[in-house]
Amino acid sequence: MAAALTRRFGNLDIAEEAAAEAFTTAVERWPRDGVPPNPGAWLTTTANHKAIDRIRRENKRDDKHKEAQMVYDDDPSLPAPSTTTGSG
Secondary structure (H helix, E strand, C coil), X not given: CHHHHHHHHCCHHHHHHHHHHHHHHHHHHHHHHCCCCCHHHHHHHHHHHHXXXXXXXXXXXXXXXXXXXXXXXXXXXXXXXXXXXXXX
């Protein structure tokens, strides 16, 4: 499963984490809800969703960092970042 996720998303870390999260979700849900008719497909679909969620979170975080930096850069009351090395 991790190989297929790596091919799809191009990132081994995301693939491994998504697969692990899918197995964790299965361990939590299947005893309560029963094993689905096609467990392999369920795991693959769940892992895909987990990977997409992570990518979206990371993109949103990056956008918020950029937005915060723009606000910081536009605020004249804040001190400008130092560009000198300090050696005199």
